[in-house]
Amino acid sequence: MGRDARIALVTSADLPDLWDDDHPLRDALRERGVTVEAVRWDDPAADWSGYDLAVIRSPWDYVARREEFVAWARTVPRLANPAAIVAWNTDKRYLRDLAAAGIPIIPTEFIGPGESWTPPSQGEWVVKPTISAGSQDTSRYRLPGDATLATAHVERLTGAGRTAMIQPYLSAVDTAGETAVLCTPDASGELTFSHGIRKAPMLTGPAGAPIDASSERITPRDPSPAEIEAAARVLAVIPGGAKQLLYARVDLIPGPDGTPTLIELELTEPCLFLRTAPGSADRLADAILARL
Known part of the structure; x- marks a missing residue:
C-alpha cells in the first residue's frame, strides 16, 4: 500500500499544522504518494476508522486530561504506538516496572x-x-x-x-548531557537504532524556575556501544514487546559509575529530532509504509 494510503499525524489544538520537527516526516510520506493529514486527537469530527494508520506525534495538551487521552487511544482502530503502550507510558510510574526488570534507572x-x-x-x-x-x-x-x-x-x-x-540531580547532566537513542523498525519490522542526539542541561535557573522547552539545545550525537546496548535492554522488557512499536526514544545519562542510566523511555509522543538527523524522516516514512 502506498499511493492509496491515508495517514493521520495526531496533534493538538495548539499545533494544528504539527510541531516543526514533524514536517520532514509529513513531507517524506507525501513524496511517497501518501495522503497525510494533521488531526487533533480530541477533534470530535475526526473519523479515525478512515485512516490506514494514525501516528501519535504532538498531542501535548493531553497532560491535564490523561484519562480522556488514554480512552481516546483505545477507540482508534489502527494507532501507533498502540493504546496499551499509551496507557502504560504516559505515567512515569512505568519506571518501577523497568527497575523491577533490572534496568538501571535514576533512583526515584x-x-x-x-x-x-x-x-x-x-x-x-x-x-x-x-x-x-x-x-x-x-x-x-x-x-x-x-x-x-x-x-x-x-x-x-x-x-x-x-x-x-x-x-x-546527576552531575553528568552538566558535563556529558543526556543522550537520546532513537529507534525505528528495520526492513524486518524489528526496532533498531536510527539516530542519536545530545540534550544540553535545561534545569539551569534558580530553584523553582519554569522551564522553556522550546529553548532546549539539541545537537547530533553518536551513542556509545554501551548506550546502544542499554537502549536494547530497555526495549527488550517493554510490555507486549518492542515489535509493536513504530518509534521509541530512550533517554540516558551516565550514572555515578559511568553506567548508562535510564532517565525516561518515550513511547507515546516524543520529539524524534528528525531535523537533526538526515535520512531519519525517510527511514520512519518507509517503516510506516511497511507497517501498512
Missing part, C-alpha cells in the same frame, strides 16, 4: 496524594509530576537551602491529585 521516590515527603538533608534534587510533557512542572532544588520550596512543590502536585516524583 514517588509521593502520591495524601502522602507526605521529608526532604533529604542535602544534595541537588529534581521534583516533577509523573504525568507531564515537555518538562512541565519540573524544577531543580539545592538542599537544605531550597527545602521549603521543594516541599511546597511536592505538596502543590499532590494537593492537585497528582503524583510527584523526586530524583537526585
Whole structure:
C-alpha cells in the first residue's frame, strides 16, 4: 500500500499544522504518494476508522486530561504506538516496572496524594509530576537551602491529585548531557537504532524556575556501544514487546559509575529530532509504509 494510503499525524489544538520537527516526516510520506493529514486527537469530527494508520506525534495538551487521552487511544482502530503502550507510558510510574526488570534507572521516590515527603538533608534534587510533557512542572532544588520550596512543590502536585516524583540531580547532566537513542523498525519490522542526539542541561535557573522547552539545545550525537546496548535492554522488557512499536526514544545519562542510566523511555509522543538527523524522516516514512 502506498499511493492509496491515508495517514493521520495526531496533534493538538495548539499545533494544528504539527510541531516543526514533524514536517520532514509529513513531507517524506507525501513524496511517497501518501495522503497525510494533521488531526487533533480530541477533534470530535475526526473519523479515525478512515485512516490506514494514525501516528501519535504532538498531542501535548493531553497532560491535564490523561484519562480522556488514554480512552481516546483505545477507540482508534489502527494507532501507533498502540493504546496499551499509551496507557502504560504516559505515567512515569512505568519506571518501577523497568527497575523491577533490572534496568538501571535514576533512583526515584514517588509521593502520591495524601502522602507526605521529608526532604533529604542535602544534595541537588529534581521534583516533577509523573504525568507531564515537555518538562512541565519540573524544577531543580539545592538542599537544605531550597527545602521549603521543594516541599511546597511536592505538596502543590499532590494537593492537585497528582503524583510527584523526586530524583537526585546527576552531575553528568552538566558535563556529558543526556543522550537520546532513537529507534525505528528495520526492513524486518524489528526496532533498531536510527539516530542519536545530545540534550544540553535545561534545569539551569534558580530553584523553582519554569522551564522553556522550546529553548532546549539539541545537537547530533553518536551513542556509545554501551548506550546502544542499554537502549536494547530497555526495549527488550517493554510490555507486549518492542515489535509493536513504530518509534521509541530512550533517554540516558551516565550514572555515578559511568553506567548508562535510564532517565525516561518515550513511547507515546516524543520529539524524534528528525531535523537533526538526515535520512531519519525517510527511514520512519518507509517503516510506516511497511507497517501498512
